[in-house]
Amino acid sequence: KQEVTQIPAALSVPEGENLVLNCSFTDSAIYNLQWFRQDPGKGLTSLLLIQSSQREQTSGRLNASLDKSSGRSTLYIAASQPGDSATYLCASNIMDTGRRALTFGSGTRLQVQP
Amino acid sequence: DTGVSQNPRHKITKRGQNVTFRCDPISEHNRLYWYRQTLGQGPEFLTYFQNEAQLEKSRLLSDRFSAERPKGSFSTLEIQRTEQGDSAMYLCASSSGTGNQETQYFGPGTRLLVL
Numbered sequence: 001k002q003e004v005t006q007i008p009a010a011l012s013v014p015e016g017e018n019l020v021l022n023c024s025f026t027d028s029a030i031y032n033l034q035w036f037r038q039d040p041g042k043g044l045t046s047l048l049l050i051q052s053s054q055r056e057q058t059s060g061r062l063n064a065s066l067d068k069s070s071g072r073s074t075l076y077i078a079a080s081q082p083g084d085s086a087t088y089l090c091a092s093n094i095m096d097t098g099r100r101a102l103t104f105g106s107g108t109r110l111q112v113q114p
Numbered sequence: 115d116t117g118v119s120q121n122p123r124h125k126i127t128k129r130g131q132n133v134t135f136r137c138d139p140i141s142e143h144n145r146l147y148w149y150r151q152t153l154g155q156g157p158e159f160l161t162y163f164q165n166e167a168q169l170e171k172s173r174l175l176s177d178r179f180s181a182e183r184p185k186g187s188f189s190t191l192e193i194q195r196t197e198q199g200d201s202a203m204y205l206c207a208s209s210s211g212t213g214n215q216e217t218q219y220f221g222p223g224t225r226l227l228v229l
Contacts, residue, residue, distance in 0.1 A: 046218070
């Protein structure tokens with residue numbers, strides 16, 4: 001059974017700081033790993049998807065890396081802005097025939113102080 | 115294409131009542147998922163459809179829960195005899211693609227409060 005853990009649970013940083021969010025997973029036989037953003041009371045917005053064969057993906061100020069052997073992924077946010085304040089969730093699905101469900105971590109709640 | 119939509123956005127009900135939620139996926143997506151999210155936690159998988167076939171159900175989906183996708187388009191999730199523990203955000207997602215290229219796109223969710 002896949003278990004996904006995110007550390008820290010909450011993070012507060014001043015505007016402009018670079019930061020790293022961590023995600024670890026127990027089963028390395030994954031199809032891919034996704035990072036999502038969730039604003040309070042809202043649904044999830046997909047940020048980045050890293051395929052199992054990839055090491056990293058970049059979109060704007062966001063960079064996500066994947067190390068399957070160690071069961072870790074990181075989301076790097078450069079030059080943080082108050083608009084980045086949200087909960088960030090990572091999720092993976094495992095290479096199990098017929099199983100496509102994502103297993104989520106509990107998220108990191110980020111607050112960027114102006 | 116306006117993304118995944120869910121209705122209603124909010125539902126308040128009394129314990130013991132039945133409720134039904136609707137999800138309209140992105141039109142070309144053949145897979146549809148239901149998740150449940152409680153405060154401070156990540157979403158938990160409930161069930162998954164490929165076209166009209168329900169292919170996977172979580173042990174979280176008790177006998178009081180039923181989901182349908184009759185024509186392979188929209189889906190409904192019904193909860194019978196609601197309990198206070200059913201209070202949560204119910205999220206729907208849809209996807210296309212295969213294997214490691216599959217990206218799930220989420221709707222805004224339906225927030226349920228059982229009094």
